[in-house]
Amino acid sequence: MTSTAQELHPALTLEPGRTILELKGLEKRYPGTHALKPVNLAFKASEIHAIVGENGAGKSTLIKLLTGVMPRTSGDVIWEGKPAALATPHEAMALGINAVHQEVVLCRHLTVAANMFLGEEDSRFGILQQRAMVREAQKIIDDLGFDLPAHVVLGDLTIGQQQLIAAARATVRGTKFLIFDEPTAYLTRKEADQLFTLIRRLKGEGVTIIYISHRMEEVFELADRVSVLRDGTLVGTRNIAETNDAELVKMMINRSIEQVYHKEHFTPGATLLEARNLSGKGFENVSMTVRAGEIVGLYGLIGAGRSEFVTTLYGRHRKSAGQILWEGKEVQVNSEHDAIRLGMALAPESRRDQGLCLNLPVGLNLNLPIYKRISSNLLISSAQEKTEADRQIANLRIKTPTRNALASSLSGGNQQKIVIGRWLAHGAKLFIFDEPTVGVDVGTKAEIYRLFGELLSKGAGIILISSYLPEVYELADTLHVFRRGKLVATHGFRTANHEDILNQALAEKQEKPGGQI
Amino acid sequence: MSTEAIPAERPKRNYNALFGLTLLALLVLLWIILSVATPSFASANNISNLLRQGSMIAILAVGQTFVIITGGIDLSVGAVVGFATVIVAMLINAGVPVFLAILVTLLVGVAIGMFHGFGIVRMGLPPFIITLATLTSLRGIGLLMTNGNSISINNDAFQLFSRSSFLGVPNLFWMVILVGIPAYIFLHHSRWGRYLFSVGSNAEASRLSGVNVQRTIYMAYTLSGLCAAFVGVLLASRIGIGNPTQAEGWELQAIASSVIGGTSLFGAVGSVHGPLLGAFILATINNGANLLNVNAFWQRIITGVLIIVIVYFDGLRRRGK
Numbered sequence: 001m002t003s004t005a006q007e008l009h010p011a012l013t014l015e016p017g018r019t020i021l022e023l024k025g026l027e028k029r030y031p032g033t034h035a036l037k038p039v040n041l042a043f044k045a046s047e048i049h050a051i052v053g054e055n056g057a058g059k060s061t062l063i064k065l066l067t068g069v070m071p072r073t074s075g076d077v078i079w080e081g082k083p084a085a086l087a088t089p090h091e092a093m094a095l096g097i098n099a100v101h102q103e104v105v106l107c108r109h110l111t112v113a114a115n116m117f118l119g120e121e122d123s124r125f126g127i128l129q130q131r132a133m134v135r136e137a138q139k140i141i142d143d144l145g146f147d148l149p150a151h152v153v154l155g156d157l158t159i160g161q162q163q164l165i166a167a168a169r170a171t172v173r174g175t176k177f178l179i180f181d182e183p184t185a186y187l188t189r190k191e192a193d194q195l196f197t198l199i200r201r202l203k204g205e206g207v208t209i210i211y212i213s214h215r216m217e218e219v220f221e222l223a224d225r226v227s228v229l230r231d232g233t234l235v236g237t238r239n240i241a242e243t244n245d246a247e248l249v250k251m252m253i254n255r256s257i258e259q260v261y262h263k264e265h266f267t268p269g270a271t272l273l274e275a276r277n278l279s280g281k282g283f284e285n286v287s288m289t290v291r292a293g294e295i296v297g298l299y300g301l302i303g304a305g306r307s308e309f310v311t312t313l314y315g316r317h318r319k320s321a322g323q324i325l326w327e328g329k330e331v332q333v334n335s336e337h338d339a340i341r342l343g344m345a346l347a348p349e350s351r352r353d354q355g356l357c358l359n360l361p362v363g364l365n366l367n368l369p370i371y372k373r374i375s376s377n378l379l380i381s382s383a384q385e386k387t388e389a390d391r392q393i394a395n396l397r398i399k400t401p402t403r404n405a406l407a408s409s410l411s412g413g414n415q416q417k418i419v420i421g422r423w424l425a426h427g428a429k430l431f432i433f434d435e436p437t438v439g440v441d442v443g444t445k446a447e448i449y450r451l452f453g454e455l456l457s458k459g460a461g462i463i464l465i466s467s468y469l470p471e472v473y474e475l476a477d478t479l480h481v482f483r484r485g486k487l488v489a490t491h492g493f494r495t496a497n498h499e500d501i502l503n504q505a506l507a508e509k510q511e512k513p514g515g516q517i
Numbered sequence: 518m519s520t521e522a523i524p525a526e527r528p529k530r531n532y533n534a535l536f537g538l539t540l541l542a543l544l545v546l547l548w549i550i551l552s553v554a555t556p557s558f559a560s561a562n563n564i565s566n567l568l569r570q571g572s573m574i575a576i577l578a579v580g581q582t583f584v585i586i587t588g589g590i591d592l593s594v595g596a597v598v599g600f601a602t603v604i605v606a607m608l609i610n611a612g613v614p615v616f617l618a619i620l621v622t623l624l625v626g627v628a629i630g631m632f633h634g635f636g637i638v639r640m641g642l643p644p645f646i647i648t649l650a651t652l653t654s655l656r657g658i659g660l661l662m663t664n665g666n667s668i669s670i671n672n673d674a675f676q677l678f679s680r681s682s683f684l685g686v687p688n689l690f691w692m693v694i695l696v697g698i699p700a701y702i703f704l705h706h707s708r709w710g711r712y713l714f715s716v717g718s719n720a721e722a723s724r725l726s727g728v729n730v731q732r733t734i735y736m737a738y739t740l741s742g743l744c745a746a747f748v749g750v751l752l753a754s755r756i757g758i759g760n761p762t763q764a765e766g767w768e769l770q771a772i773a774s775s776v777i778g779g780t781s782l783f784g785a786v787g788s789v790h791g792p793l794l795g796a797f798i799l800a801t802i803n804n805g806a807n808l809l810n811v812n813a814f815w816q817r818i819i820t821g822v823l824i825i826v827i828v829y830f831d832g833l834r835r836r837g838k
Contacts, residue, residue: 316725340727348725355725357718359785368715368726371708378707422726 020045020208021066021097021177026075028061035061038075039234041227043177048199048209050219050240053229053252054413054441059212062229063179066210067099068092096176100167102185103352108155108162113137115154116169144168144198158303160191167198171207178202179210184218185438188301188467189506196222214441215468216245228252249442261474262446264453265493266293268477271328272430272461273344275313278322282308283485285322288478290430290461295452297476298465300505305485306465307349310432314346315339340369345428347419349435349465355419356407363389363403365418369426388425396421397447413444420448424455431455432463437471449475469498481505536779536831540794544801551805558808565687569679569755571800572689573598573748577771578778578792579700580744583737585775586704588717588784589637589644591738594745595767596655597629599760601749603659606668606759615675619750626746627739629655634735644738652768659761668759679754689751693793696744701789713737717784773820774799777827798823 021043028036036058043049053059064070066077068089077084079095086092106115113134114121122129122136137150146164154162163183170178180199184192199209199222211222219226220240227237228251235251269292278286283305290296298306312319315333323330326342333339339346348354357365366389367374374384389403396417400410407415416436423431433452437445452462452475466472472479473494481489481504489496489504551558577594584591601622608618629651636647670676681688704710712733715723724730748767753759776782777798778791799820806816 314725336724337727337729346725348722353719354721356722357715357785360714360718364711364715368711368723368728371711375708378709379702380706380708380711382706 017047018045019043020080022078024076024078026062026065026077027073028058028065028070029073035232036065037232037234041234041237043208043210045176045208046203046206047224048203048211048222050211050213050223050226051229052213052216052219052226052248054443057229057252057441058232059229060181061232063099063181063210063212066092066177066179067097093173096174097179098170098173098175098177099179099181100163100170100183102182106154106162106166106169108153110154111151112141112148112154112157112165113150115165116140116150116172118169120173140172141165141168144171144194144201146194160187163187164191164194164198167195171198171202175202175207177208177210179212181212182214183211184213184215188303189502192218216248219248220245252442261470262449262453263475264456265477266456268292268294269459272326273313274323274325274328275309276323276325278309278312278319278324280308280312280319281317283312283482286487287322288480288487288490290463292429292459292461293456294477295456295462295464295475297472297479298463298482299467299469299472299479299501300482301467304482304505306482307434308485309482310346310434310463310465313339314344314432340426340428343427343429344432345369345423345426345430346432347416347423347434347436349438351412351415351419356415358408359406361404362393362398362400362407362410362418365407366392366403366422366425369422373426392421392425395424396451413440416440416444416448420451428460430461430463432465434465435467436464437466437468469501473498473501537788537790537794540778540791540798544794544798547798547801547805551801551808555805555808558805561685563804563808565682567797567800567804568690569687570804571797572687572693573751574767574770574774574799575693575793575796576696576744576748576751577767578774578796579696579789580741581768581771582775582778582780582787582789582792583700583704583713584644584741585772585780585782586713586717586784586787587734587737588720589734589737590648590772590782591633591741591745592645592648592768593629593633593651593655594741594748594771595764595769596652596659596761597626597742597745598749598752598764598767599762600629600655600659601626601746602753602756602763603663603668603759603761605750605753606670607662609670609672609675610668615672622750623743623746626742626744626749628742629746630739630742631735633738633742634731637738638731638734656761663759663761670753670757670759675754676757679751689755692747692751696747697789697793704787704789709733709736714785770796770799773824777824779831 019042023039023041025038025040026036027038039062051059051062065072066086068086068091071087077086084091084095107118110118111134113136116137117133122133134151141148141150146168148157148161148164154165157165163186167180167183183195187195199211203209211219213219223240225237225239226243226248228235228248230252238247271289271291274289276287286309288296298309300306308317311317313324313333315335315338324333325331331342333342352358357368363385367385370388371380374381374388386403392398393400393403398410398414398417398421400414407418410418420433420436436448440448452464455462464472464476477493479491479496479501480487481491481501483505489501491501548558557563577598581591581594604625605618605622608621609615613621633644633647633651636642637644679689683691704713712723712728715726715728716730716733720730752763756763774795775787775792776795778788778793778795780787780791802819802823803816806819
């Protein structure tokens, strides 16, 4: 597998199949954690190499080592036959190693063009050649087949569109080795297709692609080979043609796929919440009911109005027309506070922006909604504060050294458990989960789904929002499909097929670029 | 966000205590050095003086810290102090009973803080702007009220208070304890204290968890205004005059004390004991520099360097290396 130290000019086109990057015993230790046990792996030029594994399996550590964000503990990285230190991000980029991260790390307030050329601006005598850069950026974007304008401010695009720009940006920098870390987490199907086209094209140009995803169907659609990490160990590498879904999942979690979607059926009880012809910012004329013991799924693309609908139920935004009924009585929900008092709980879409106080302890995050209950007058009972936090940590199997660890130090899946777990002690009756499993691995997903079952058995109702069809399809007792702010179809448990639901959510027309909400 | 388990940082509470101890050690070290270097430092007289000098900034720094923890800043506190000296002086000279005059002055401080909350929450102004605006206007209003003159307070009992001691400790320092203990309980052991941190860390997440974010912001600025008005009363008592131009630049000293005490200007990190220690470290440096006949200009430079050094090392340790 090794390509012996032949003198190669960097500009030389790489022949497909030749080893471009080799890891020899690459290892990373943190104090107290062995994040990546010695890994031996060779990446070939012009291959799409998927890496799958649960949260905490070592995927992100591997990326950080390859992109020079963190130094390795031991082992060697051989780049084009020569050892590379990869001590700084700059060095990695100079070699041609780039990464597109799950969350867009670009400047939201600058234009698309300015972002594309950030750090490599075209200037003449110190004056930025703005128009030339917009023209150039537009050419690149058009060339890639993305229907997006280069002159608009990046923050005006949807997250999915921003992700495409981030990908486009990475391709124009002499990249030979490009890492995608869960790029489709926030993408619509159409955007994902555009991204896949881009990835295949890069492969055709000889670029090596590392593709990290939790979505198996994407791995099978794109990859040539797939490597599985578990607990920091490389479990194995397979040619995609010689493996299947079940084998990969088994390698990842030592558990079969049927155990992931764990659906319990309960007889629905009384109606908890009813929306009658509810309208607000981003959605119109939506009616639905949620009963105790059932999961109501809301499926649609990002920006279809699902999140806006539930945040209005929750009092975050004002309704413009219609009624909200709680346990049969009409109520005015003017603030989150009102909603929580009625018995609603919301686990929001973005852990980072809406869900967690990242630089505060896990315990505080868990107790946030119940401080009123665990304090007499104003003073907090520190004993209760501790027991409540420890109870949730144990119940939800949150992996944290202590309740005093900062939320930012936990993995994505464990953070998500905090966002969900904080409502369990609160005793809410209606739980709204907005994309609860984005960026969460199969094992944690299964735990979250099992939690749903527990909530239902206690007589709670659940609204589950997801852009991931199998999730709502396998779990929801009633499935509502949203498209552009309207509720366009309703199905029972597994009564429709994937195709039909997808078509209802997409309809015939394409979305307009920049047309968010 | 990374999807990997990153080794957890050290528990926060321990860290806070450790940092507090380091500051305390620094303060004690300064005292030891100064006691050796100058004979007059360790005298009872000078220590009392030092405690008086540090007390007022210390109280301001506590109020300031509440605001900074929410991710804001209160630039108006110096001006509020000056303005409060005018209010309390005018009231006392008009024959209002002292306790009532003090109460009204404190309420004025509360009102100013509420106004800041209003500007931030209702008008959507950045904290920096609204408090900068009140900083300049309060000085102006005070000057208008006094015609630019100082008002001598003709009440000896009122002035005696700040010059007296109780159990050998200056009354002004007792005031620090009077403010510090409730402030400590409030910030570290009450629900609203937790909300200050959570709002400073992530206002949206707090709101969705049922925290009344607007009320929390009102509360932080109101407490800061209240502390500043209280310091105004103490200052009026100490110098015996009401003058709107007093306490020039105290807001910066209060912010400096808070930051030296481990408060993060990004919000969500801070304590009560830290800023108190910070204020007395600054006071010790000024006091010691005076005794050592160091040029007053140098004192400002030393303060600046100290801020950089302490915050730098604090940042290093926070990052865990």
